[in-house]
Every structure is written in structure tokens, then in C-alpha cells.
Amino acid sequence: MKTKFTELTGVKYPVMSGGMMWVSTKELVSAVANAGGFGVMTGLSFGTPDLMVDEIRKLRKMTDNPFGINITFLPTLKPVPYGDFVDAALAEGIRIFETAGRSPEDVMPALKAANAKVIHKCTSLKHALKAQALGVDMVSVDGFECAGHPGEDDVTSLVLLPIVAEALDIPVIASGGFGDGRGLVAAMALGAEGINMGTRFLATKEAPVHENIKNNLVNTSEKDTKLILRTLKNTARVLSNKTSNLVVSMEAEGKGIMDLAPHLSGLKGKVALETGDLENAILTAGQVAGLIHDIPSVQELIETIVADAKRIINNRLPSMV
8 A cells, every 4th residue: 555654654554653652662563563664663662762772682683574653742741851852762763753742843953954744634624724834745644533632622633644644744644533444545535645543553553552451442332432621721631530520520620730730640550551550540532443343463464454445446336446
């Protein structure tokens, strides 16, 4: 399957595994790369630039195929040296980056000077146009269905994708609500050059998370997510559990970030992914969980997505015309 996304990244299939904190490590990223997709490792998962570089070197021993590094700029109580992570990845030879969160403007000069390709994740047309003006090479458009931060406009992928694809001159990737071959075909019909999946890759054999997490996703419906931090205009879509329900209740009572912070701990989330604790931490997941019915290997998942997409394009759609 040849698209502008596969040409830019040098991969076989237009299927991307976006950066997921604590999850997008060498195990998952190498599996995606070896299966012909584009895997992205989350640089900040490793705490320091040196530890990130160590993981990159281990990853290179596991695959000869292209992969990228994610750098996410988000509000934090403790400042993060984002520029140091970017510089270290560039020095290590990384030339494709996924950026997310706030604008990547501060790091764009360094990235472009190194002739790196930049895929920036956006949740609105306004942000996509800004990213294009900054010189990014591609945007990943996050619809309201997505896991993590969907922005504050609440526009689904079905509407947001064609709006952005029509307005931009650079290629667009579809993100948020995609997990199978039907989604890949739909994304391309809406103007995208590929799909970016997060939640779906959580429920694979290679994902470095506890089996409780994977099995829970198989049993989760599209209605089992919760929106938190709406009152702070930093909305996040997460699994509905004891902790997310408590955060929503506290927000309704007018509690601020200092009261909420203990329940939002990223380290608690890391422990939960490792131990399989489904209740005592915030666990990110998208509405696409309703489409997850098994736990395949990454190669089985990608091959099934591509085969189903080709079958729809070659067999089902022509019969309707």
C-alpha cells in the first residue's frame, strides 16, 4: 500500500503506532517496525536523554526498519528539558519525530537544521494550520474519540479529518477511533494517508503491559471511557474506573489541580500497567476499545488490517458502483 505516509517514513504499510507513555518501548516499536508499520518510541518514558539513547540503541538491534521518536509537550508541575531530548535523539541519528501537546515551535529550528521529518499531532484545524506554517512535514489529526488529550472542540474524526485534509497542503494521518481495516479504508476515503493507532496496539502480545490491562480492553465497550480534566481545559479520555470517576466527582465539586494531582500521577499509571491494577490509577484508552475483541501479535494485527482494507477496496466497494 503506497501513500504519502509510506513514502515519507519508508515503511511498507500506512499504519502507525503513536507514542504512548511507558508503553512505546523497544518491544512494541520493534514489533511494529518488523511488521511493516511505523513504530514511534516515546522519548520521555525513559526519564533522561541518556536513558532514551540507551533504549534507541537496544531498539536498533531488534529491527533494521525505520522508526521514530515521540516528544510530547504537556503542562507539568516539574519542567522537562524537551530540547535536550530532541538534541540527544538527533545526535543518535533519529530523523523522524512525532511531536504532540503544545506547539513544537521551540524545537523546530533544530529539527529542520538536521533535515528531520516532523509529524505533529493536532486536535483542530487551527492547530493543524499553525503546524503547517511552522514547517512540519505531516500532521496527525486526533478526533474526539481518541485516547489521551482530544482537545476542547469535541469534533469527531469523521468530520475533522476531511476538514483538515481539504485545508492543508501537507499530508494528514488519521488518529482517534481507528483499529481495523474498515477504519483504514474510511480514513483514506476522508483524505488521510494512513492511520495512527494507540489503544489497539495496547491489546497485542508484544505490548509491555500486564495481561489484566489487555484482557480488560477486550471486555471494554465504546461507552467505558471517561473524560477528565474538562474543568482545567486539559481534557483527557481515559478508562472509566474508580480513580477517573473520583476525579470527575472532584471536578464537579470545584477542586483544582493541586487537589487532583495526587490522583493523576503518571508514576501510578506506570505501576498499574506493570501490575495490572485496573482501579487505582488513570489508564488512558480511546473509544476504539469497543472494536477490540482479541489480543493478536503485532504482525497478525497489521496483516489483518491491511488484508481487510484491500478486500474492502477491491471487492466490497466496486460492487456498489
